[in-house]
Every structure is written in structure tokens, then in C-alpha cells.
Amino acid sequence: MTENKIRVDARGMACPGPITELVKAYRNAKNGDIIEVLATDPGFKPDVEAWIKRTGNQLVEFKEEGGTYIAVIKVTAKK
Amino acid sequence: MSKKRVVIIGGGAGGAILANNLPFDEFDVTVVDRSPYHYYWPWLLYVAFKGSRKPMKREIRELLKPGVKFIQSGAHSVDLGNRKVILENGKVLEYDHLVIATGSRPAYDMIEGHRKIVEKYGDYHSSEENARRVWSTINSLKQGTFAIAVGGDPYRCPPSPLEGVFLAEEFFRSRGLRDKVRVVFAVPYPRPYPAEPMNEVVEPILEERGVEYITFFTLDKIDEERKVAISMEGEELKYDALVVIPPHVGTDIKISPEDVLTQDRFIQADKFTNNIKGYDDAFVIGDASAVPVAKTGVTAHLQATVVARRLQGEDARNNGRTNCPFDLGYGLGTFVISDYNNPVVKLPPSRFSHMAKLVFAAAYWDMIKYPELWNPIFDAYFEATEPAKLRRIYV
Numbered sequence: 001m002t003e004n005k006i007r008v009d010a011r012g013m014a015c016p017g018p019i020t021e022l023v024k025a026y027r028n029a030k031n032g033d034i035i036e037v038l039a040t041d042p043g044f045k046p047d048v049e050a051w052i053k054r055t056g057n058q059l060v061e062f063k064e065e066g067g068t069y070i071a072v073i074k075v076t077a078k079k
Numbered sequence: 080m081s082k083k084r085v086v087i088i089g090g091g092a093g094g095a096i097l098a099n100n101l102p103f104d105e106f107d108v109t110v111v112d113r114s115p116y117h118y119y120w121p122w123l124l125y126v127a128f129k130g131s132r133k134p135m136k137r138e139i140r141e142l143l144k145p146g147v148k149f150i151q152s153g154a155h156s157v158d159l160g161n162r163k164v165i166l167e168n169g170k171v172l173e174y175d176h177l178v179i180a181t182g183s184r185p186a187y188d189m190i191e192g193h194r195k196i197v198e199k200y201g202d203y204h205s206s207e208e209n210a211r212r213v214w215s216t217i218n219s220l221k222q223g224t225f226a227i228a229v230g231g232d233p234y235r236c237p238p239s240p241l242e243g244v245f246l247a248e249e250f251f252r253s254r255g256l257r258d259k260v261r262v263v264f265a266v267p268y269p270r271p272y273p274a275e276p277m278n279e280v281v282e283p284i285l286e287e288r289g290v291e292y293i294t295f296f297t298l299d300k301i302d303e304e305r306k307v308a309i310s311m312e313g314e315e316l317k318y319d320a321l322v323v324i325p326p327h328v329g330t331d332i333k334i335s336p337e338d339v340l341t342q343d344r345f346i347q348a349d350k351f352t353n354n355i356k357g358y359d360d361a362f363v364i365g366d367a368s369a370v371p372v373a374k375t376g377v378t379a380h381l382q383a384t385v386v387a388r389r390l391q392g393e394d395a396r397n398n399g400r401t402n403c404p405f406d407l408g409y410g411l412g413t414f415v416i417s418d419y420n421n422p423v424v425k426l427p428p429s430r431f432s433h434m435a436k437l438v439f440a441a442a443y444w445d446m447i448k449y450p451e452l453w454n455p456i457f458d459a460y461f462e463a464t465e466p467a468k469l470r471r472i473y474v
């Protein structure tokens with residue numbers, strides 16, 4: 001099985017918000033894939049953390065670079 | 080000087096407004112649409128939950144100014160490098176400027192079992208026929224669980240799933256069935272409304288009205304035999320009737336080069352100018368575009384205005400403004416207002432906001448047809464309701 005890297009750019013998205021872009025990428029991903037989301041919305045960090053906690057996927061890295069939040073997620077929880 | 084040829088594919092909200100905003104002495108404008116009708120999609124909500132029979136479509140030809148040409152045909156393919164559009168009727172159109180405004184459409188193959196439940200219970204993001212089915216679904220449900228689930232992103236109008244929930248709750252209460260019918264809302268997000276500030280407005284209302292909600296529920300499949308919706312992590316939601324907000328995909332046009340399209344067929348563009356990635360003579364506006372704004376008619380309208388001004392040589396730019404009316408049921412409403420630089424405003428519910436939505440709906444056809452009258456009114460409205468200003472009032 002090959003693992004994919006999916007990159008999502010949600011910078012500037014206030015409504016409906018970057019979490020919707022993460023959810024969309026997650027639908028199309030399979031276990032083992034890496035999703036990287038870029039966002040500027042200040043609510044993004046707590047949302048990603050809550051999402052990871054509830055869905056059981058893995059947060060590989062969360063960083064901030066020059067006003068952009070970058071979340072790197074490994075998909076592991078799909079049934 | 081010969082007139083510049085502008086081809087607009089799609090005569091919906093974005094395409095029709097753009098066509099009517101271009102001066103005819105400067106441009107030779109052709110609108111192409113597969114359908115003879117322009118639909119006012121927001122009305123599906125009232126067909127589904129109020130049983131409205133008010134007409135929600137008009138002939139595109141009748142909405143366009145007399146100087147605009149209209150061709151009723153689907154666009155089959157677009158060759159951006161050679162400035163050509165090939166129509167489904169075989170005709171080839173050459174252009175100086177192209178604008179794609181083909182909207183988005185529901186995809187029913189992403190969730191197993193989805194088609195079956197749309198045929199049975201209907202939905203309110205696709206057609207009048209399916210919206211009428213929702214109306215008969217809620218009229219025949221006398222007890223049990225009525226569930227609305229967000230099937231996936233993107234979909235048109237971020238508030239619309241919850242608007243359906245609020246109107247359904249009001250419907251069952253008005254029929255005296257609220258103690259027999261549970262209303263449940265399932266979303267893949269951490270909270271009922273994805274943007275936090277607006278959620279702070281709506282979540283207490285859901286609680287007050289006894290609507291149950293399930294968060295982090297990414298719908299994977301629907302088993303109509305067992306009447307359960309199942310999430311990607313295996314969680315189950317039991318229902319008696321289920322309406323799913325379908326995930327939408329972008330254009331069905333074959334575009335070359337193909338790499339301007341995202342995986343789900345939205346067209347990549349500059350979020351300030353709407354230029355298709357790599358092309359200064361081609362644009363995409365409205366739902367068909369892959370820019371980071373909500374898929375709403377207001378967005379399509381604002382982008383159409385920006386592109387009309389750019390075609391006339393001005394350096395107009397989008398600011399990412401959203402302005403989505405949000406029906407909260409019982410005659411109350413709010414608006415989801417934000418832009419590229421400002422998060423969503425926490426605008427409290429009011430009767431005024433709901434009225435504004437209805438007034439807008441009543442004036443819709445006039446707004447499309449006479450932009451010269453409405454543009455100054457919109458400019459004044461958007462200026463008075465800038466999110467940066469509102470945020471100082473509603474903290």
C-alpha cells in the first residue's frame with residue numbers, strides 16, 4: 001500500500017473554517033496517508049487537537065510559521 | 080476598436096450578474112448554459128420545510144439584458160491555451176476573455192447507500208423534486224428520529240444544514256409532535272456550526288429547543304435496511320428518516336490543462352482576482368472556484384462584480400467577504416459575516432435579520448437584472464456591515 005501526502009491550503013478561510021477542509025481531505029484519505037493543512041484562522045489549533053482526540057488519528061506535528069498554522073496529520077483511525 | 084469577446088459559461092447567480100454588469104459598447108458577451116433556467120437555490124429550504132410552491136426558477140434569457148447573447152447548450156470542453164470552448168451542440172466559441180461560472184453539484188457516490196435514501200427521504204441541495212420529498216417525509220413522520228447529517232465538504236451555503244434543522248424542529252413542534260419526534264443533527268466538525276463565533280450563537284438555541292447533536296461524525300455509509308448511518312470510525316446513528324447534505328463536486332467540463340482542477344474538480348484561482356491559475360484572460364467565479372471562501376450566492380455576486388471591473392481595466396480585488404443569511408426558525412435569523420482578514424462575527428439572532436433574508440429573496444430577480452440600480456445599495460450595505468466594524472459592537 002502506498003501512502004499519499006495530501007496538502008490543503010485553507011489560509012484566509014474564516015467561514016466555514018479550515019476544519020471543514022481537513023474533514024474533506026480525511027474523507028478521501030486512507031489509513032497511512034499524511035494530511036498537511038495550512039491555515040490562518042486562530043481557532044484552528046484547538047479544533048485540530050479536539051478532532052485528533054475524538055477521531056483517534058495522529059497529530060505528527062503542529063507548528064506556526066510567520067502567521068500560518070501548519071498541522072501534519074497521519075490518518076490511522078479509519079475502520 | 081473591435082469589441083472584446085467575453086464567453087461566460089453558466090447563467091446562474093455569478094454568470095448572470097457578471098453578464099449584466101458588462102457595458103455592451105465595449106464587450107460582446109455570450110452566456111452559455113445547459114439549462115434554460117436560472118434557479119434561486121436558497122428557496123429549496125422553504126420547499127423542503129415549509130412546503131412552498133412559489134416558483135424558484137426563471138428563464139435565463141429573460142434575466143439577461145437584451146444585448147447579451149444566450150446559447151442553451153452544455154459546455155463540453157475548454158482549451159485555455161488556445162482560447163476555445165467546445166459546446167455539447169458541437170459549436171466552437173473563441174474568446175478574448177473566458178469566465179467559468181458553472182457552480183457545484185451534489186455527488187452521490189462518495190457515501191455508500193446515499194442514493195437510496197435520497198430517493199426515499201429527499202434532500203434540499205439538489206432539485207425541487209428532492210426538496211418536495213423532504214416535505215412529504217416530515218409530513219408522514221409521526222414518531223421516531225428525524226436526522227439531518229452533513230455528508231461532507233464542500234456544500235452550498237454553510238448555514239443551510241442547520242437552517243434545515245431549525246425549520247424541521249419548528250415544523251414538528253407546530254404539529255404538536257415534538258414529544259414524539261426526536262430531531263438529531265450530525266456533523267463531522269467539533270461543534271454544530273464549524274466557525275466558532277457563529278456556533279456560540281446557535282449552539283444555545285439548539286439546546287434550548289431540545290435538538291440533539293453529534294459532533295466528529297464523518298459519514299461513511301448508510302444502511303437503510305437497519306436504518307443506521309455509520310461514521311468512518313464505526314459510530315452508528317439510528318434514524319427513522321434521514322436527510323443528508325451531499326458533498327459537492329466542481330465542474331463536469333473537460334479542461335485543458337487539467338492541472339487547474341483540484342481532485343474534486345473545482346478550478347484553482349487567485350483568491351483576490353479570480354484569475355484561473357496561470358491565465359490572465361480566464362476567470363472562475365462562484366461555487367465552481369477553489370478559493371478559500373464559502374460557496375454562497377453572495378460570494379458569486381461579489382466575485383462577478385470584481386471580474387466585471389477587472390475586465391474594464393480596474394485593479395479591483397476580492398476581500399473574501401461572506402454574508403450568509405441564517406434562518407433560525409420561529410421568524411428569527413442572523414448573518415454569517417466575515418472576510419479574509421476577519422473571523423466570523425458573533426451577530427445575535429433577530430427578527431430584523433430574518434426579514435432581511437426574506438426581503439432579499441423577494442428582490443432577487445430584480446437584483447440580477449438591474450445591477451446599475453442595486454450595486455450602490457449593496458456597496459452601502461457591505462460598507463455598513465464590514466466585519467471589522469461589527470466586531471467592535473458584537474464581541
Ligand SMILES: Cc1cc2nc3c(=O)[nH]c(=O)nc-3n(C[C@H](O)[C@H](O)[C@H](O)COP(=O)(O)OP(=O)(O)OC[C@H]3O[C@@H](n4cnc5c(N)ncnc54)[C@H](O)[C@@H]3O)c2cc1C
Pocket residue numbers: 088089090091092093094111112113114116117118119120121122123124152153154155180181182183203204205235236239331332364365366367374375376377378379402403404
Ligand atoms: C439550500 C440552499 C440554501 C442556500 N442559501 C443561500 C443563501 O441564503 N445565501 C446565499 O448567498 N447563497 C445561498 N445558497 C448558495 C447559492 O445558491 C449558490 O452559492 C449560488 O447559486 C452559486 O452561484 P453560481 O453562479 O456559482 O452557480 P449556480 O447558481 O449553481 O449556476 C451554475 C450554472 O451553470 C450551469 N452549468 C453547469 N455546468 C455547465 C456546463 N458544463 N455547461 C453549461 N452550463 C453549465 C448550470 O446549469 C447553472 O445554471 C444556498 C444554496 C442552497 C442549495
